[in-house]
Amino acid sequence: MGGPGHQPDGGAGGEQPPAVADRVTAAGVTAETEAGPTEWQVGTEVGVGPWPGGPSAWPDDAQYDRQLLADGDRRNVVDRYRYWRREAIVADLDTRRHPFHVAIENLGYDYNIGTIVRTANAFAAAAVHIVGRRRWNRRGAMVTDRYQHLHHHDAVAGLVDFAAGAGLSIIGVDNLPGSVPLETARLPAKALLLFGSESEGLSAPAVAGCAQLVHISQYGSTRSINAGVAAGIAMHAWIRQHAEPADGR
Ligand SMILES: C[S@@+](CC[C@H](N)C(=O)[O-])C[C@H]1O[C@@H](n2cnc3c(N)ncnc32)[C@H](O)[C@@H]1O
Numbered sequence: 001m002g003g004p005g006h007q008p009d010g011g012a013g014g015e016q017p018p019a020v021a022d023r024v025t026a027a028g029v030t031a032e033t034e035a036g037p038t039e040w041q042v043g044t045e046v047g048v049g050p051w052p053g054g055p056s057a058w059p060d061d062a063q064y065d066r067q068l069l070a071d072g073d074r075r076n077v078v079d080r081y082r083y084w085r086r087e088a089i090v091a092d093l094d095t096r097r098h099p100f101h102v103a104i105e106n107l108g109y110d111y112n113i114g115t116i117v118r119t120a121n122a123f124a125a126a127a128v129h130i131v132g133r134r135r136w137n138r139r140g141a142m143v144t145d146r147y148q149h150l151h152h153h154d155a156v157a158g159l160v161d162f163a164a165g166a167g168l169s170i171i172g173v174d175n176l177p178g179s180v181p182l183e184t185a186r187l188p189a190k191a192l193l194l195f196g197s198e199s200e201g202l203s204a205p206a207v208a209g210c211a212q213l214v215h216i217s218q219y220g221s222t223r224s225i226n227a228g229v230a231a232g233i234a235m236h237a238w239i240r241q242h243a244e245p246a247d248g249r
Contacts, residue, residue, distance in 0.1 A: 046074050046076070047072060047073050047074035047075060047082070048072055048073050048074075048082050048083075049072040050069065050070055050071060050072045051069040051070075051083060055069075055070075062088070063084045063085060063088035063092075064083050064084065064085070065083060065084065065085040065088075068082075068083045068084075068085075069083050075143065076142050076143050076144070077089065077147075086146055086147065089147055090147055093124060093147060096124060097124045097125065097126045098123065098124050098125060098126060098238075098239075098242065098243060099126055099189055099190050099242075100125055100126060100187075100189070100190070100191045100192070100193060100235070100238050100242075101125060101126050101127050101128070101129060101163075101166075101168055101191070101192040101193070102116060102120045102125050102127075102128045102129070102192070102193050102195070102231065102235065103128070103129035103130075103131055103159055103170075103192055103193070103194045103195070104116055104128075104129075104130065104131065104194070104195045104196075104197070104227070104231070105131045105132050105156075105194075105195070105196055105197045105200075105202065105203055105206055106130050106131060106132040106133040106134075106136050106197065107132050107133065107197040107199065107200055107203070108133075108197055108198070108199050108200075110136065110137070110197050110198050110199075110227070111137045111139075111140065111198070112140070112198055112226065112227040112228035112231070113130065113136040113137060113138075113140070113141075114136070114137055114138050114139055114140025114141035114142070114145075115140040115141075115228030115231070115232075116128065116195065116227070116228055116231040116232075117138075117140075117141040117144055117145050117148055117150070118140060118141050118142050118144045119228075119231060119232045119235055120148060120231075120235065121141075121144035121145075121147055121148045122144075123235050123236070123238075123239055123243075125148070125235065126149065127148070127149040127150065127151055128148055128149070128150050128151070129150075129151045129152070129153060129159055129162070129192070130150065130151070130152045130153070131152075131153045131155070131156055131158075131159050131206070132153075132154070132155070132197075134152050140228070155205070156203065156205040156206050156208075156209050157205070157209075159192075159194070159209065160209040163192050163209075166190075166192075167190055168190050168191065168192040169188045169190060169191055169192065169211045169212070170191075170192045170194050170209055170210045170211055171187060171188070171191045171192065171193050171194065171210065171211065171212050171213075171214060172194050172196075172202050172206060172207055172209075172210035172212070172213040172214070173193055173194065173195050173213075173214055173215070173216070173230060173231070173234045174195070174196050174201050174202040174207075174213065174215065175215040175216070175218070175223075175224055176201070176202065176207065176213055176215070178213050179213035179214055179215040180212070180213070180214055180215070181214070181215060181216075181217050182214040182215060182216050182217070182233070182234060182237050183216075183217055183237075185212070185214045185237075186241070187214075187237060187238050187241055187242070189242050191238060193231070193234050193235065193238065194206060194209075194210060195227050195230060195231050195234075196227065197227070198226070198227045201224070214234070216230055216233050216234070
């Protein structure tokens with residue numbers, strides 16, 4: 001049995017982590033073209049083994065990576081992308097990403113950012129923006145950062161400029177005075193969902209840059225929920241308003 005959908009059949013070596021390589025886009029935004037040290041193996045039973053039959057049986061379409069065909073594909077990708085080159089996966093995602101963006105203030109090396117990047121990838125967000133500290137904890141991203149457009153802004157002002165240039169409305173997500181319930185809010189299709197840091201919440205400059213504030217209704221005793229969880233809820237609220245149910249995996 002072989003090809004996309006082929007079931008696991010044993011271990012194989014993982015890729016070496018690539019170096020971070022940033023580039024500055026025409027808009028003056030720093031975009032990460034390579035991800036950090038996250039291409040570690042999830043486990044020995046994940047993915048597919050070598051494409052059966054040897055090189056003569058391999059597909060020769062441009063999206064296929066001959067090394068993956070030879071060695072097997074143990075990456076954390078859906079079956080339709082098995083054996084695909086990373087660049088081919090990103091290019092395919094680019095044809096069907098949603099128009100919403102996600103941003104988080106990184107004031108203290110926030111461990112939630114990896115979770116947020118992974119969820120943004122799952123929901124095909126256009127891009128994720130890190131505001132503040134450049135370095136972030138990639139472990140929770142589970143390698144999804146390699147397939148997600150990531151931008152860094154030193155300060156909120158850079159994010160606000162980006163949003164204005166891209167025609168995006170910044171929607172601050174936090175349980176702050178003046179916020180309206182997410183459950184009944186109408187989110188714009190071209191939304192940039194902005195989350196605060198786990199320790200401090202949305203900063204004053206971030207709040208000032210928002211067109212609207214929304215909060216997730218809570219009913220218990222805790223003041224707030226985890227920022228990564230809040231981001232997942234808010235992204236899914238956008239999906240429910242603007243996207244069709246996905247066709248399987
Ligand atoms: C731990 S909270 C921070 C502080 C929060 N404003 C407070 O009063 O304690 C971290 C981030 O998670 C998100 N968050 C947590 N609970 C939320 C809620 N109920 N509604 C919307 N966002 C929430 C926000 O983005 C927030 O900036």
